[in-house]
């Protein structure tokens with residue numbers, strides 16, 4: 001048990017990115033209900049910020065443009081992350097977790113997972129634990145399939161349930177326009193719809209495609225645009241048919257590729273450069289086909305400290 005050596009106001013702020021799956025190949029569900037994945041995660045510079053502050057008792061608050069519908073009790077993934085690290089390290093030092101949300105909720109961009117990753121990094125710094133990256137990844141894997149990736153960010157391969165990470169050779173900076181939708185999609189519901197649509201058709205184990213690996217090596221936006229692939233897209237479109245019009249509109253307005261992000265409903269459009277991304281964002285907004293539009297670039301760094309006590 002670590003004793004409380006911190007002044008009551010000690011706090012650490014961590015910034016954490018959202019993710020897009022450039023490739024999301026989904027195998028048949030296993031006995032535990034989870035689907036084996038071959039995915040390429042890509043972090044983009046749309047950020048949440050998590051501030052943990054030493055407190056008398058555990059607490060959590062949420063603010064920012066995307067705070068609607070985020071739980072403020074123990075079910076918040078950030079609270080679970082803090083508890084998991086405290087238990088593992090034998091720490092008994094309550095914190096208040098303040099989340100500033102800019103990542104859409106239930107948007108397929110791993111917002112909750114991002115907050116969990118940020119909280120692990122923030123608490124580790126605040127409590128002065130010096131937990132290894134490998135240990136943090138282990139804890140992250142127990143919290144959700146996407147959490148481990150948000151610790152490192154960049155562009156990486158995910159296998160298993162998505163929590164086993166491997167580096168990929170990726171060149172260049174990519175320009176994205178994100179089309180946000182009103183209302184979210186539930187991740188388990190999208191996986192279930194994917195299974196329903198597949199019916200009894202035999203599904204092979206997922207293997208990363210050479211086209212994606214080659215596109216990432218080339219750093220060429222057009223090649224990457226052509227290689228984007230998401231096995232959950234049909235399921236997301238089935239549950240939210242209006243997304244088909246969004247994808248059509250973005251491609252018509254000049255995107256070099258467009259894909260539902262993860263389980264949706266956010267649609268990520270790839271553009272050749274900053275200017276075409278600006279043009280697309282304006283055209284999509286004017287079309288009225290989308291609820292909100294954001295621009296972003298990737299790859300972005302994973303969860304990183306931007307304020308408060310630092311190690312050493």
Ligand SMILES: C[C@](O)(CO)[C@H](O)COP(=O)(O)OP(=O)(O)OC[C@H]1O[C@@H](n2ccc(N)nc2=O)[C@H](O)[C@@H]1O
Pocket residue numbers: 021024033034035036037039108110113143144145146147160161162187188191262263
């Ligand atoms: C769609 C993705 O965002 C793509 O990266 C992820 O696969 C979802 O990751 P996540 O939200 O962190 O998901 P988890 O919290 O681990 O799981 C939520 C639910 O999604 C489904 N799930 C998730 C991951 C996976 N490989 N197979 C699944 O079937 C399961 O029904 C699970 O109960």
Ligand SMILES: Nc1ncnc2c1ncn2[C@@H]1O[C@H](COP(=O)(O)OP(=O)(O)OP(=O)(O)O)[C@@H](O)[C@H]1O
Pocket residue numbers: 069070071075076077078099104105106107108109110111112113115116146184185187262263264
């Ligand atoms: N910190 C959090 N931020 C947002 N939602 C959270 C958080 N903690 C728990 N939740 C719950 O999790 C649900 C899914 O939220 P989240 O924003 O992570 O979805 P998502 O981005 O579609 O996830 P993924 O892309 O990982 O499948 C929300 O509807 C909310 O009830």
